[in-house]
Amino acid sequence: MGKVPILFRYPGGKFYALKLLSEFWNAVPHGEYREPFVGGGSVFFAKQKVETNWLNDLDEELITTYKNVKSPRSRKKLIASFKNEVANKERWREVFESETKDDYEVAKKYYYLNRTSFSGKLVSPAWGYREKRSLPPERWHERLGPCGEKLKDVKLTSLDFEKVIKAKSDKEVLLFVDPPYFKPKKKKHYRHGFTSEDHIRLASTLKLTKHKFFLTYEDCEEVRELYKWANIHEVKFFYRVDNSNIENGSRKMGFELIITNYEIPKTTLF
Numbered sequence: 277m278g279k280v281p282i283l284f285r286y287p288g289g290k291f292y293a294l295k296l297l298s299e300f301w302n303a304v305p306h307g308e309y310r311e312p313f314v315g316g317g318s319v320f321f322a323k324q325k326v327e328t329n330w331l332n333d334l335d336e337e338l339i340t341t342y343k344n345v346k347s348p349r350s351r352k353k354l355i356a357s358f359k360n361e362v363a364n365k366e367r368w369r370e371v372f373e374s375e376t377k378d379d380y381e382v383a384k385k386y387y388y389l390n391r392t393s394f395s396g397k398l399v400s401p402a403w404g405y406r407e408k409r410s411l412p413p414e415r416w417h418e419r420l421g422p423c424g425e426k427l428k429d430v431k432l433t434s435l436d437f438e439k440v441i442k443a444k445s446d447k448e449v450l451l452f453v454d455p456p457y458f459k460p461k462k463k464k465h466y467r468h469g470f471t472s473e474d475h476i477r478l479a480s481t482l483k484l485t486k487h488k489f490f491l492t493y494e495d496c497e498e499v500r501e502l503y504k505w506a507n508i509h510e511v512k513f514f515y516r517v518d519n520s521n522i523e524n525g526s527r528k529m530g531f532e533l534i535i536t537n538y539e540i541p542k543t544t545l546f
């Protein structure tokens with residue numbers, strides 16, 4: 277896996293676990309790949325594309341931003357406008373309070389706030405750009421360029437996860453499922469909350485699917501109970517405590533479950 281371009285700063289991003297997760301996506305030949313909860317898309321950007329690729333998230337503004345980064349015309353406009361952009365608290369407030377009149381403006385506002393708000397969080401966002409540590413606007417093209425190219429021909433939707441999991445295909449489908457945590461430690465991270473009923477609905481949808489899936493969750497009793505019919509892999513890895521600075525943040529040990537409905541070959545990674 278070469279250097280992975282990081283488009284967004286996103287709570288719950290899986291950058292720290294990519295090597296481990298690659299064992300799971302490499303274990304299944306597939307002609308179609310889907311992410312029903314794409315968020316920042318760390319796995320999609322790290323993984324080789326296959327014939328058909330489908331990214332989905334209920335957050336419409338996030339998907340509108342992906343669509344504008346995908347479109348060569350809008351991407352060019354975004355890159356040109358960020359070349360002359362500034363990151364300071366006054367400008368942040370101005371952008372935060374600005375009205376948007378079309379999808380391009382939604383994307384431009386979303387991307388600016390994602391890059392300059394604390395941890396990239398857009399629910400009750402706070403100014404969070406750090407001089408010398410955050411990527412300056414004139415360099416945002418380094419992310420928009422390669423990530424936009426990779427999005428070529430990728431299907432982008434803003435639907436509830438059930439539709440994406442249930443959709444049929446004439447190819448072998450692999451799903452990477454990264455739902456919000458069962459017991460989130462912090463207050464609301466995402467615009468669309470996930471209830472206990474949603475977690476139960478996800479488990480029953482996955483139980484019925486003919487597609488292959490790998491699913492990540494925090495390790496807790498409730499999740500183990502919901503997925504006792506599947507293969508549960510316990511994994512531990514280091515993650516950055518401060519995801520606003522992937523390059524230098526301090527590291528903490530984390531425990532998670534990777535749950536699959538297929539076997540994976542023995543690995544030395546966990």
Ligand SMILES: C[S@@+](CC[C@H](N)C(=O)[O-])C[C@H]1O[C@@H](n2cnc3c(N)ncnc32)[C@H](O)[C@@H]1O
Pocket residue numbers: 286287288289290291312313314315316317318319332333334335435436437438454455456457466467468469470474
């Ligand atoms: C844990 S994040 C995904 C993180 C991502 N895999 C990454 O690496 O950055 C979960 C995502 O689920 C989305 N979401 C919440 N409810 C949803 C639903 N019912 N259907 C689809 N997406 C939903 C949220 O908007 C959020 O982006």
